[in-house]
Amino acid sequence: xxxxxxxxxxxxxxxxxxxxxxxxxxxxxxxxxxxxxxxxxxxxxxxxxxxxxxxxxxxxxxxxxxxxxxxxxxxx
Amino acid sequence: xxxxxxxxxxxxxxxxxxxxxxxxxxxxxxxxxxxxxxxxxxxxxxxxxxxxxxxxxxxxxxxxxxxxxxxxxxxxxxxxxxxxxxxxxxxxxxxxxxxxxxxxxxxxxxxxxxxxxxxxxxxxxxxxxxxxxxxxxxxxxxxxxxxxxxxxxxxxxxxxxxxxxxxxxxxxxxxxxxxxxxxxxxxxxxxxxxxxxxxxxxxxxxxxxxxxxxxxxxxxxxxxxxxxxxxxxxxxxxxxxxxxxxxxxxxxxxxx
Numbered sequence: 273x274x275x276x277x278x279x280x281x282x283x284x285x286x287x288x289x290x291x292x293x294x295x296x297x298x299x300x301x302x303x304x305x306x307x308x309x310x311x312x313x314x315x316x317x318x319x320x321x322x323x324x325x326x327x328x329x330x331x332x333x334x335x336x337x338x339x340x341x342x343x344x345x346x347x348x
Numbered sequence: 349x350x351x352x353x354x355x356x357x358x359x360x361x362x363x364x365x366x367x368x369x370x371x372x373x374x375x376x377x378x379x380x381x382x383x384x385x386x387x388x389x390x391x392x393x394x395x396x397x398x399x400x401x402x403x404x405x406x407x408x409x410x411x412x413x414x415x416x417x418x419x420x421x422x423x424x425x426x427x428x429x430x431x432x433x434x435x436x437x438x439x440x441x442x443x444x445x446x447x448x449x450x451x452x453x454x455x456x457x458x459x460x461x462x463x464x465x466x467x468x469x470x471x472x473x474x475x476x477x478x479x480x481x482x483x484x485x486x487x488x489x490x491x492x493x494x495x496x497x498x499x500x501x502x503x504x505x506x507x508x509x510x511x512x513x514x515x516x517x518x519x520x521x522x523x524x525x526x527x528x529x530x531x532x533x534x535x536x537x538x539x540x541x542x543x544x545x546x547x548x549x550x551x552x553x554x555x556x557x558x559x560x561x562x563x564x565x566x567x568x569x570x571x572x573x574x575x576x577x578x579x580x581x582x583x584x585x586x587x588x589x590x591x592x593x594x595x596x597x598x599x600x601x602x603x604x
Contacts, residue, residue, distance in 0.1 A: 329527075338538060
């Protein structure tokens with residue numbers, strides 16, 4: 273019973289904490305990409321591709337947290 | 349025989365348990381997910397084949413659409429990332445992009461409402477295929493020095509290698525396919541749960557509290573999220589293909 277409660281609290285914390293870093297990270301990635309596109313509009317296409325790559329790598333961390341949520345939720 | 353299959357495809361379940369549990373309906377463990385995969389394969393084939401059945405100088409309207417999309421994958425993903433050798437890997441990238449696109453778009457297709465890629469088996473298999481491809485490309489091009497070069501970055505001091513080699517080995521050969529599969533899977537499952545939450549909230553307010561102010565808010569959210577999910581479906585197919593191209597490129601030019 274107490275182990276279940278601990279797993280549920282852990283599930284909530286896992287996703288909530290995992291979302292903080294990638295949230296900040298994606299903000300930095302997209303912000304700098306916008307800056308680069310404004311400064312050099314002719315490079316916009318390449319910058320956009322790289323931006324999506326950066327978002328994908330950063331976002332993976334948050335998604336690991338989501339996965340952990342499912343695992344812990346199933347364990348409870 | 350065909351009627352139960354059709355009923356399986358268009359059946360709308362009453363809760364989200366089908367994300368985690370789906371019984372087989374045909375022999376060989378064929379269940380709804382497998383049927384939808386067959387459907388997506390058929391749609392991909394028809395999408396790429398039908399507009400070009402009769403060759404003509406000016407393509408039909410559908411042909412223009414398909415040509416634009418194929419060109420986008422071939423030039424925007426394969427050639428931009430991999431470079432001059434990209435033509436060798438189009439057999440993987442182009443069908444994979446369209447197959448994933450249709451599998452993802454089943455999430456918001458009326459009467460289907462099931463993102464097939466939210467079952468871990470499909471992204472995991474595709475990530476395994478990508479893993480085999482980029483390791484094979486690297487080994488074929490550089491021999492065994494591919495593994496050495498991909499775990500030892502140039503210019504690292506000798507004592508640090510104890511730390512760097514395990515980290516680089518893990519990140520290249522273990523984390524890469526896992527994160528590739530998990531990214532697609534978790535995005536689609538999160539979107540599906542979000543849609544289910546808002547639509548079920550709307551439905552229960554509509555039944556138990558039939559006032560316009562009560563169910564209008566979740567309904568509005570549900571509509572906005574449906575539009576967002578179309579974007580996510582296209583973006584995830586794009587990112588999966590893009591990362592495949594990036595991994596293949598990193599196997600070809602492993603030196604830097």
